[in-house]
Amino acid sequence: MNFSVKKINEFFLQYAIYGVLLVLIAIIAIDNSNFLSINTLRDILMQSSTRVIIALGAGIILITAGVDLSAGRVVGLAAVLSASMLQVADYSHRFFPNLPHMPIFLPVLVAVMGGLIVGLLNGWIVAKLSVPPFIATLGTYVMVYGINSIYFDMKPNESQPIGGLRSDFTEIGSGSLGSGPYSIPYIVIIALIVAFIAWVVFNKTKLGKNMYAIGGNVNAAKVAGINVGLNLIMIYAIAGALYGFAGVLEAARTGGATNNYGNMYELDAIAACVVGGVSTTGGIGTVPGILVGVLIFTVINYGLTFVGMNPYWQLIIKGLIIVAAVAVDIRKYLSKN
Amino acid sequence: MKENEFLLEMDHISKEFPGVKALDDVSLKVRPGTVHALMGENGAGKSTLMKCLFGIYKQDLGEIILNGQKLEIHNSKDALNYGISMIHQELHPVPHRDVMENIWLGRFPMKGFGPFQFVDHDKMYADTAALFAQLEIDLDPRALVKTLSVSKIQSIEIAKAVSFNAKIIVMDEPTSSLTGTEVEQLFKIIRDLRKRGVSIIYISHKMEEILQISDEVTIMRDGRYIGTWNSAELTTDLIISKMVGRDLTQRFPDRHHVPGDVVLRVENITSINPRSFKDVTFDLRQGEVLGIGGLVGAQRTELIEAIFGLRGITTGKIIINDKEVKIKSPADAKKHKIALITEERRVTGIFPVLPILENTAIANLDDYQTPYLLLDEQRMSVDAEKSIEKLRVKTPSSKELIKNLSGGNQQKVLLARWLLTQPEILLLDEPTRGIDVGAKFEIYTIILELAKQGKSIIMISSEMPEILGMSDRIMVMCEGRLTGILDREKATEQEIMRYATLYRD
Numbered sequence: 001m002n003f004s005v006k007k008i009n010e011f012f013l014q015y016a017i018y019g020v021l022l023v024l025i026a027i028i029a030i031d032n033s034n035f036l037s038i039n040t041l042r043d044i045l046m047q048s049s050t051r052v053i054i055a056l057g058a059g060i061i062l063i064t065a066g067v068d069l070s071a072g073r074v075v076g077l078a079a080v081l082s083a084s085m086l087q088v089a090d091y092s093h094r095f096f097p098n099l100p101h102m103p104i105f106l107p108v109l110v111a112v113m114g115g116l117i118v119g120l121l122n123g124w125i126v127a128k129l130s131v132p133p134f135i136a137t138l139g140t141y142v143m144v145y146g147i148n149s150i151y152f153d154m155k156p157n158e159s160q161p162i163g164g165l166r167s168d169f170t171e172i173g174s175g176s177l178g179s180g181p182y183s184i185p186y187i188v189i190i191a192l193i194v195a196f197i198a199w200v201v202f203n204k205t206k207l208g209k210n211m212y213a214i215g216g217n218v219n220a221a222k223v224a225g226i227n228v229g230l231n232l233i234m235i236y237a238i239a240g241a242l243y244g245f246a247g248v249l250e251a252a253r254t255g256g257a258t259n260n261y262g263n264m265y266e267l268d269a270i271a272a273c274v275v276g277g278v279s280t281t282g283g284i285g286t287v288p289g290i291l292v293g294v295l296i297f298t299v300i301n302y303g304l305t306f307v308g309m310n311p312y313w314q315l316i317i318k319g320l321i322i323v324a325a326v327a328v329d330i331r332k333y334l335s336k337n
Numbered sequence: 338m339k340e341n342e343f344l345l346e347m348d349h350i351s352k353e354f355p356g357v358k359a360l361d362d363v364s365l366k367v368r369p370g371t372v373h374a375l376m377g378e379n380g381a382g383k384s385t386l387m388k389c390l391f392g393i394y395k396q397d398l399g400e401i402i403l404n405g406q407k408l409e410i411h412n413s414k415d416a417l418n419y420g421i422s423m424i425h426q427e428l429h430p431v432p433h434r435d436v437m438e439n440i441w442l443g444r445f446p447m448k449g450f451g452p453f454q455f456v457d458h459d460k461m462y463a464d465t466a467a468l469f470a471q472l473e474i475d476l477d478p479r480a481l482v483k484t485l486s487v488s489k490i491q492s493i494e495i496a497k498a499v500s501f502n503a504k505i506i507v508m509d510e511p512t513s514s515l516t517g518t519e520v521e522q523l524f525k526i527i528r529d530l531r532k533r534g535v536s537i538i539y540i541s542h543k544m545e546e547i548l549q550i551s552d553e554v555t556i557m558r559d560g561r562y563i564g565t566w567n568s569a570e571l572t573t574d575l576i577i578s579k580m581v582g583r584d585l586t587q588r589f590p591d592r593h594h595v596p597g598d599v600v601l602r603v604e605n606i607t608s609i610n611p612r613s614f615k616d617v618t619f620d621l622r623q624g625e626v627l628g629i630g631g632l633v634g635a636q637r638t639e640l641i642e643a644i645f646g647l648r649g650i651t652t653g654k655i656i657i658n659d660k661e662v663k664i665k666s667p668a669d670a671k672k673h674k675i676a677l678i679t680e681e682r683r684v685t686g687i688f689p690v691l692p693i694l695e696n697t698a699i700a701n702l703d704d705y706q707t708p709y710l711l712l713d714e715q716r717m718s719v720d721a722e723k724s725i726e727k728l729r730v731k732t733p734s735s736k737e738l739i740k741n742l743s744g745g746n747q748q749k750v751l752l753a754r755w756l757l758t759q760p761e762i763l764l765l766d767e768p769t770r771g772i773d774v775g776a777k778f779e780i781y782t783i784i785l786e787l788a789k790q791g792k793s794i795i796m797i798s799s800e801m802p803e804i805l806g807m808s809d810r811i812m813v814m815c816e817g818r819l820t821g822i823l824d825r826e827k828a829t830e831q832e833i834m835r836y837a838t839l840y841r842d
Binding site for chain 2: 200210216220283
């Protein structure tokens with residue numbers, strides 16, 4: 001008897017986040033039944049796509065018991081880098097007036113590499129200089145914004161929002177496979193592919209196992225012969241590349257970029273991760289958990305706007321959910337005999 | 338009012354954890370103004386019993402009675418309010434603050450007007466000085482705690498307990514890091530406290546100390562109460578037989594093989610840290626169990642961690658199978674087929690939040706990697722299941738989180754982890770610390786079986802019977818230096834102690 005009650009409790013704790021998501025959807029749907037439609041689903045998935053990619057980056061850092069504050073600024077840097085090289089030829093305010101037509105992959109690669117380099121730098125500062133991740137990434141957060149702003153302010157652009165992006169590029173962000181209500185946006189497909197690859201890396205590779213081990217007990221990881229420094233640098237670099245890729249998609253989705261793109265996205269990403277069950281003390285976190293965490297926040301944003309809630313109230317609810325989700329989640333790990 | 342015969346009665350206490358009966362009807366009755374020793378092997382349930390006394394655990398059955406009053410203790414603050422205080426084996430002072438702040442932390446004397454209250458440092462100083470004078474502790478209340486020795490910090494803790502008006506002070510292995518003269522000082526304080534009616538519950542493994550300082554002895558074994566005796570009636574042998582509950586000869590498995598050629602030679606190695614080991618030279622033979630004995634601070638752990646590449650050396654050679662090798666990291670050590678099981682299982686061994694499967698596989702991932710960079714999960718899980726079976730790890734499955742296992746089973750998982758790397762040389766640092774008696778015997782069996790298979794083993798142990806019962810040879814260290822290597826036949830507890838204290842006062 002006692003045993004089964006405990007089991008039920010454990011079950012609820014284990015799946016609490018999924019419950020929160022369902023309850024949220026139910027409340028919004030009761031308030032406005034139009035919410036449950038294929039178009040809503042499509043919008044929510046599209047809005048979640050770039051967030052998922054950023055949250056996966058933030059998630060791998062959290063699992064190593066670190067934190068990465070530079071995520072949002074790297075998104076901005078990559079958005080500006082890629083957009084600056086993908087404007088239509090006859091646009092009046094081209095970033096590079098004489099830039100020839102480039103195959104899409106090249107600017108994308110440059111932007112992703114930009115993110116990767118920032119990630120490498122983060123990892124190096126954390127692993128080799130032993131600076132706490134919070135401080136290390138706070139430093140690069142500020143620096144990356146500075147670098148991005150200098151680039152953005154170059155002549156002839158001089159801090160004008162970058163627009164006039166090529167349609168073959170924006171198609172990635174806003175186009176769909178098929179047409180009509182049952183079409184699947186490319187950006188959703190891309191996010192799912194990234195999530196699948198992440199799931200494989202998390203669960204099936206040496207790097208994934210090392211990541212959990214380093215976050216679970218860094219001292220034991222050293223004794224087990226894991227090269228902790230090298231693994232951390234790789235993980236930060238991958239996170240940086242993910243932010244970079246998300247920045248490219250963000251530019252494609254919105255059809256433009258400014259140096260303020262991605263501002264504060266790191267906080268949303270970290271919040272989504274912890275709501276999705278990633279432990280801030282390291283060693284714990286799954287890809288499905290992170291996906292649900294992101295969905296919860298998109299549903300809140302989209303759904304509460306849908307029912308016409310004041311945006312300031314939405315912030316209060318968001319904050320409450322972050323605290324409540326972690327307070328519930330942490331019950332799994334607090335044990336008093 | 339009638340004087341109670343006992344100051345503290347822990348009456349028929351039982352406590353069960355999932356799968357383990359940690360305490361089974363245990364009683365502890367302490368008379369006022371006495372030193373009451375609590376003895377038992379690691380895992381006998383001493384610390385669980387004390388945790389019940391401090392409200393860290395809630396006993397399932399039984400009562401705690403202080404001065405005839407039944408107590409409900411929910412946390413250590415309650416215990417403190419009832420006058421029950423504890424000096425932990427590992428002290429946790431606030432290192433960057435001074436002595437008096439450490440003593441009065443959380444209850445600083447205040448002064449001021451109305452709502453403007455400030456810490457009264459003068460009163461704090463005077464109170465601390467008075468406390469120290471009373472206990473004859475020679476210490477400046479304004480000294481920074483981080484500059485003090487372990488024994489001084491311990492006396493601060495005792496002073497703190499006294500300042501709470503403690504009627505009962507629990508001391509958990511208080512002498513484990515003390516030198517001879519420091520122990521004498523501690524005993525003086527204890528006798529003084531006893532005179533003033535304070536009772537001490539004294540937990541220690543050291544027989545001589547127990548017989549010297551205690552009035553009564555309660556012995557526990559495997560979570561059960563064995564009995565309480567007057568110290569005058571006891572001898573070392575009597576205590577051991579009651580603690581162990583069987584003949585000493587049966588504590589270790591039989592062994593019949595003879596060590597082979599030298600596989601590892603360590604020549605004149607000296608630590609990078611000038612206060613650590615110096616100029617150590619020894620051989621390890623194939624199939625041998627080489628014990629390393631010594632007191633806490635002898636730098637034994639530092640020595641084997643250096644061999645494993647976790648710590649730096651300035652000079653000296655490590656020679657494996659007649660070839661000199663450079664070991665700069667645990668990864669290098671692994672390449673040379675060396676494995677290390679550290680002393681601090683929780684700190685440097687297990688990954689508590691990960692399943693047994695990951696915990697066994699983690700040191701061997703290179704081997705599991707397939708050409709496509711994916712891991713061979715099938716083989717990983719087969720190996721984990723096999724290890725569980727072979728080492729008899731008690732668990733429902735390899736998916737169980739390792740933190741849910743007992744210490745002995747965690748240790749077996751760590752052994753499994755390193756055995757999967759197919760080592761030739763195993764470095765074991767206190768391999769049975771914190772493990773219950775039954776599991777200890779199993780670990781001993783595993784170690785000897787490995788030796789029989791031709792693996793060479795270095796085992797640090799601070800438990801005399803263990804090191805005497807398991808080793809082919811015993812090398813003894815003192816203050817970072819190798820003081821002697823004893824053959825199995827010639828080694829005695831006295832000889833080891835003599836070498837272990839060669840450079841000590």
